[in-house]
Amino acid sequence: xxxxxxxxxxxxxxxxxxxxxxxxxxxxxxxxxxxxxxxxxxxxxxxxxxxxxxxxxxxxxxxxxxxxxxxxxxxxxxxxxxxxxxxxxxxxxxxxxxxxxxxxxxxxxxxxxxxxxxxxxxxxxxxxxxxxxxxxxxxxxxxxxxxxxxxxxxxxxxxxxxxxxxxxxxxxxxxxxxxxxxxxxxxxxxxxxxxxxxxxxxxxxxxxxxxxxxxxxxxxxxxxxxxxxxxxxxxxxxxxxxxxxxxxxxxxxxxxxxxxxxxxxxxxxxxxxxxxxxxxxxxxxxxxxxxxxxxxxxxxxxxxxxxxxxxxxxxxxxxxxxxxxxxxxxxxxxxxxxxxxxxxxxxxxxxxxxxxxxxxx
Numbered sequence: 143x144x145x146x147x148x149x150x151x152x153x154x155x156x157x158x159x160x161x162x163x164x165x166x167x168x169x170x171x172x173x174x175x176x177x178x179x180x181x182x183x184x185x186x187x188x189x190x191x192x193x194x195x196x197x198x199x200x201x202x203x204x205x206x207x208x209x210x211x212x213x214x215x216x217x218x219x220x221x222x223x224x225x226x227x228x229x230x231x232x233x234x235x236x237x238x239x240x241x242x243x244x245x246x247x248x249x250x251x252x253x254x255x256x257x258x259x260x261x262x263x264x265x266x267x268x269x270x271x272x273x274x275x276x277x278x279x280x281x282x283x284x285x286x287x288x289x290x291x292x293x294x295x296x297x298x299x300x301x302x303x304x305x306x307x308x309x310x311x312x313x314x315x316x317x318x319x320x321x322x323x324x325x326x327x328x329x330x331x332x333x334x335x336x337x338x339x340x341x342x343x344x345x346x347x348x349x350x351x352x353x354x355x356x357x358x359x360x361x362x363x364x365x366x367x368x369x370x371x372x373x374x375x376x377x378x379x380x381x382x383x384x385x386x387x388x389x390x391x392x393x394x395x396x397x398x399x400x401x402x403x404x405x406x407x408x409x410x411x412x413x414x415x416x417x418x419x420x421x422x423x424x425x426x427x428x429x430x431x432x433x434x435x436x437x438x439x440x441x442x443x444x445x446x447x448x449x450x451x452x453x454x455x456x457x458x459x460x461x462x463x464x465x466x467x468x469x470x471x472x473x474x475x476x477x478x479x480x481x482x483x484x485x486x487x488x489x490x491x492x493x494x495x496x497x498x499x500x501x502x503x
Contacts, residue, residue: 176330177293177294177295177296178296178298179296179298180272180273180295180296180297180298180299181271181272181273181297181299181300181301181499181502181503182272182273182274182275182292182293182295182297182299182300182301182332183264183268183272183273183274183275183300183301183303183495183499184275184276184277184285184288184289184292184300184301184302184303184321185257185260185261185264185274185275185276185277185303185305185491186276186277186278186279186285186302186303186304186305186317186320186321187253187257187276187277187278187279187305187449187450188253188278188279188280188313188317188452189202189205189206189253189278189279189280189281190202190240190250190251190252190253190254190278190280190281190452190453191203191237191240191251191281192250192281192282193249194237194238194240194241194244195237196233196234196237197233198237199232199233199234199236199237199240200229200233202280202281203228203229203232203233203236204224204225204229205280205281206280207224207228207229208224209280209312209316211311211312211315211316211319212312212316214376214378214379239453239457240453240457242456242457242461243452243453243456243457251452251453252450252451252452252453252456253278253450253451253452253453254278256450256451256452256480256482256483257276257278257305257450258276259482259483260276260305260449260450260482260483260487260488260491261274261275261276262483263483263488264488264491264492264495267488267492268492268495271503272495272499272503273292273295273296273297275288275291275292276288277289279316279317279320285317285320285321285324286320286321286323286324286327289321289324289325289332290324292332293328293332297332298330298332298333299332299333299334299335299502300332300333300334300335301334301335301336301337301495301498301499301502302317302318302321302334302335302336302337303337303491303494303495303498304317304318304336304337305449305450305491306339306447306449307339307340307341307343307346307389307393307446307447307449308339308341308372308386308389308390308393308447309338309339309341309385309386309389310375310379310384310386311379311384311386312375312379314339318336321334335498335502337494337495337498338498339389340490340494341389341390341392341393342389342392342393342396343490343493343494345489345490345493346490346493347393347396347397347400348400349481349486349487349489349490350393350397350400350444350446350481351397351400351401352486353444353478353479353481353484353486354368354397354401354444354478355401357442357444357476357478357479358442358478361442361476363440363474363476364440365440365441365442365474365476366407366438366439366440366441367406367407367408367409367433367438367440367441367442368403368407368408368409368441368442368443368444369408369409369410369411369426369429369430369441369442369443369444370393370394370397370398370408370409370410370411370443370444370445370446371411371412371413371426371443371444371445371459372390372393372394372410372411372412372413372422372445372446372447373412373413373414373447373448373454374412374413374414374415374421374422374425375387375412375421375422376419376420376421376422377419377420377421377422377423378419378420380422387422390410390412390422390447391410393446393447394408394409394410394446395410397446409424409429410424411424411425411426411429412424412425412426413425413426413427413454413458413459413463414454414458426443426459426463427462427463427466430443430463430466430467430470430472431466431467431470433467433472434466434467434468434469434470434471434472435470435471437471438472439471439472439473439474440472440473440474440475441467441472441474441475441476442475442476442477442478443459443460443463443475443476443477443478444477444478445459445480448480449480449481449482449487449490449491450480450482450483451479451480451482455477455479455480459477460477463475464477
């Protein structure tokens with residue numbers, strides 16, 4: 143049976159529908175059941191371990207650090223370093239870091255909780271016009287399984303939405319790689335679109351500016367400096383042609399201009415460097431320590447490159463960097479949360495999705 147699925151038929155169990163003719167022509171009796179005619183949206187974020195103990199952390203780190211988009215070191219050098227040293231020593235300490243921000247009620251990382259919330263709110267906003275789902279590049283829910291779930295619901299057109307405002311090969315591209323790998327196994331592939339980065343989209347910039355204003359209004363002090371901290375990548379990736387650095391700098395400038403701050407008061411930095419290679423500068427942790435030592439007593443940090451709070455924002459920025467600031471003479475520190483699944487955050491995601499679905503719905 144070849145059946146076009148209308149929005150009202152979304153909940154009909156697959157394979158239980160009676161055979162019907164299509165446009166007046168009966169199908170052969172042996173024709174396999176096929177559902178089609180709907181539009182799907184797949185939100186894709188980075189990922190999170192399934193637990194904070196050694197083995198879940200090891201599995202997550204192995205999948206993440208084995209990705210050639212993330213680590214471009216030659217395999218002959220990287221494989222023994224990863225498997226004999228990093229995956230032996232790193233799961234324990236990283237598990238403790240994750241435990242400090244873990245959603246114990248749901249037994250999951252905050253990134254998973256928030257991304258699910260974004261999916262649910264987007265589905266409510268879009269109504270029956272599309273089917274919205276979510277997946278993680280590393281860990282669960284797996285991209286391939288969620289694409290299949292959309293196909294099972296009759297989605298023959300799917301919009302892939304990497305939840306990264308700024309494009310990087312190590313984030314947006316590897317998320318799409320995973321989706322394309324799934325498509326390679328399908329006989330009848332859905333038609334696919336990929337939403338582009340939205341680092342300079344006016345709706346995103348306005349939402350970030352509004353969020354920062356709201357965050358600052360809640361403080362009982364006025365920050366002398368506000369850092370916009372983006373996740374770093376090795377400098378070599380920039381030199382090879384990755385546009386990430388330029389897009390981060392532009393985002394930071396546009397947010398600063400929207401708020402009317404000077405370049406001295408609002409600065410762009412890069413966090414989360416790993417290994418001995420030079421990464422994008424200035425480094426967030428070194429900047430925080432330098433500001434405190436230089437006499438800055440009140441500091442705020444915001445992370446515009448993250449669509450959802452996670453280990454890198456809650457533990458690294460609000461935890462580690464808060465300590466760096468206070469240990470070096472700083473007095474008052476604030477971390478302004480990500481947009482998450484707030485009204486401002488959903489305004490951005492819905493804007494991107496509706497724009498990219500034009501002609502489909």
